[in-house]
Amino acid sequence: MRRRTRSREIALQFLYMHDLRDDAxxxxxxxxxxxxxxxxVRDFSMRxxxxxxxxxxxxxxxxxRVAKNWEIHRMATIDRNVLRMAIFEILYCDDIPANVSINEAIELGKRFSTQNSGAFINGILDRVSKDSNGTRAGSAAPTRS
Structure with missing residues (x-):
């Protein structure tokens, strides 16, 4: 398994736990x-x-704004955190192409959530990508060397 894929899995596990328990x-x-x-793997997970x-x-x-007819707290916890990670990557990680972030998020959703999660995540992230219109907020963390 590729390092960044493994990092995303670890980050998802932690964000899921953090979503359920504030003390995480x-x-x-x-x-x-x-x-x-x-x-x-640890450094990218932390990022x-x-x-x-x-x-x-x-x-x-x-x-x-982009999840029409969906309230965030009603989304599956896994889907919500997969989306948060991918949106962070799209907006703040200029070293990661948006399509890579979207594809990785879809695969995480398929692997760890419901059978419909991949399509749901794809639809939301497609709107995010179009909404951001190719602009990024800037890198939130230094890129790896």
Whole structure:
């Protein structure tokens, strides 16, 4: 499995846990240490987790705007967090092409959520991509070297 794919899986697991339990943030370092010994995987997972946490209000506002007829709290928890991660990547990670973020999010949804999640995630992220119109907010974290 590719490192960034594994990083996204780890970040999704943590964001899911954090969504269900507010105190999960205190356990981030231990969680990452338990999940992987690969520093690149750990660093990218941390970048995603911290980015989503830092920009959550903005991400959720955009999600609310593009997710017609859906309230964020009514979305499946996995889908909601897959979308948050992908939106963070689309808006803030200029080293990752938007289509890569979208494809990875679709695969995460298919793997960890419902059979309809891939299509749901694709539809939402397609609107996000069009809404952002190719502009990015800037890199929230330094790119890896």
């Amino acid at each position: 943030g205190e356990q981030l370092a231990a969680f990452l240490a338990d999940e992987t010994k690969d520093r690149q 995603l987790i911290e980015g989503v946490k830092t920009h959550r209000e903005e991400i959720d506002a955009l999600l609310k």
